Amino acid sequence: MFQHHPSFDRHKLVTARHDDASGLSAIIAVHDDSRGPAIGGCRISPYATPDAALNDVLRLSRGMTYKTAIADIPYGGGKAVIIADPRTDKTRALLEAMGDFVESLNGVYITSFDSGSTLDDVRTIGTRTRFSAGTLPEAGDASQSTAEGVFVCMRAAAELALGRPTLEGCRVAVQGVGNVGGRLVRLLADAGAQIWVADANETLAREVAAETGAALCGIDEVHRIDADIFSPNALGAVLNERSIPELRAKVVVGGANNQLATPDDDLRLRAAGITYCPDFLANAGGIVNLHYQRSTWAPARLAEHIEGLAATFREIFETAAKTGAGTGAIANAIAEDRIRAAGGQR
Numbered sequence: 001m002f003q004h005h006p007s008f009d010r011h012k013l014v015t016a017r018h019d020d021a022s023g024l025s026a027i028i029a030v031h032d033d034s035r036g037p038a039i040g041g042c043r044i045s046p047y048a049t050p051d052a053a054l055n056d057v058l059r060l061s062r063g064m065t066y067k068t069a070i071a072d073i074p075y076g077g078g079k080a081v082i083i084a085d086p087r088t089d090k091t092r093a094l095l096e097a098m099g100d101f102v103e104s105l106n107g108v109y110i111t112s113f114d115s116g117s118t119l120d121d122v123r124t125i126g127t128r129t130r131f132s133a134g135t136l137p138e139a140g141d142a143s144q145s146t147a148e149g150v151f152v153c154m155r156a157a158a159e160l161a162l163g164r165p166t167l168e169g170c171r172v173a174v175q176g177v178g179n180v181g182g183r184l185v186r187l188l189a190d191a192g193a194q195i196w197v198a199d200a201n202e203t204l205a206r207e208v209a210a211e212t213g214a215a216l217c218g219i220d221e222v223h224r225i226d227a228d229i230f231s232p233n234a235l236g237a238v239l240n241e242r243s244i245p246e247l248r249a250k251v252v253v254g255g256a257n258n259q260l261a262t263p264d265d266d267l268r269l270r271a272a273g274i275t276y277c278p279d280f281l282a283n284a285g286g287i288v289n290l291h292y293q294r295s296t297w298a299p300a301r302l303a304e305h306i307e308g309l310a311a312t313f314r315e316i317f318e319t320a321a322k323t324g325a326g327t328g329a330i331a332n333a334i335a336e337d338r339i340r341a342a343g344g345q346r
């Protein structure tokens, strides 16, 4: 019944649950599980329509398939969405009902946190299912690993594209200073970068700026700052037909999901002489962290694995230089090769 949906991509499973008692209205999508069980966070958002929620879960679960493959961890891609306002509707009963829903799939899908859900929420969901990840106390917040992945990819991109062996003195404009962006700014400040920050939450932007010495700029101008690197850590579709000609930075590396508005924007960036680190590679550190939480917690191996994301970016950069293909398309091809090698059909 979904095959005509624009975001349907031969998903393995799409299932919904409505529960009157708790008010749960949720969808779980498993995109591909040929490399392992599907993993991905549970987003809680007051979607305007059920179709908006369906569209999001289809798109996000597909993204997780590519992210787990490019990060080379033994998982497939899945995602869950709950149609609810996280500020007002997030009751214990709702989260427990979500736990029951996840448990009913018997491990085909493993859930975690996402926008609108916190680690505490995952703990509550985890009281009702064996299939949740991200709450191991010694692992801290996986967003730190996401920020570290963005940081190492940025360092590699600065070296390859700008000839700068370190980020010291590098001018970096950071859009969004939440869980990922805020942590990234701290890493950049420690590395001696010159930083601009912008966030729709001005109080938060001011706090991060005061703590790190970053300069503040407006959310409408952050992508236009005369910087070496632009780092999107807030919204999707920020790299588009309108914004790309306005970019002054020659490198884009950030944590936000789905940064390209369309696949054409990959080549549009290349034509503009801008080096783009594919989002699902740059922001894979968090899911790699979850992998070690679920297998054997090993901080040194996690750090090595995160460094490996930068090594993958180096390969992609070199292939792009040789072939003229976009870095996004090359990253997709690497992920698809790995999925096919595991018997998947991509």
Ligand SMILES: NC(=O)c1ccc[n+]([C@@H]2O[C@H](COP(=O)([O-])OP(=O)(O)OC[C@H]3O[C@@H](n4cnc5c(N)ncnc54)[C@H](O)[C@@H]3O)[C@@H](O)[C@H]2O)c1
Pocket: 115, 142, 143, 144, 146, 175, 176, 177, 178, 179, 180, 181, 198, 199, 200, 201, 204, 219, 233, 234, 235, 236, 255, 256, 257, 283, 284, 286
């Ligand atoms: N948290 C993770 O580990 C993780 C992992 C992979 C991908 N991501 C992606 O990274 C992005 C950020 O995630 P997060 O966990 O930091 O979320 P978050 O909600 O903590 O932070 C996002 C920040 O962006 C700000 N923002 C919203 N609209 C903005 C705008 N127009 N301009 C500037 N700032 C704006 C928000 O005020 C918020 O502070 C999302 O796209 C998310 O899907 C996060």
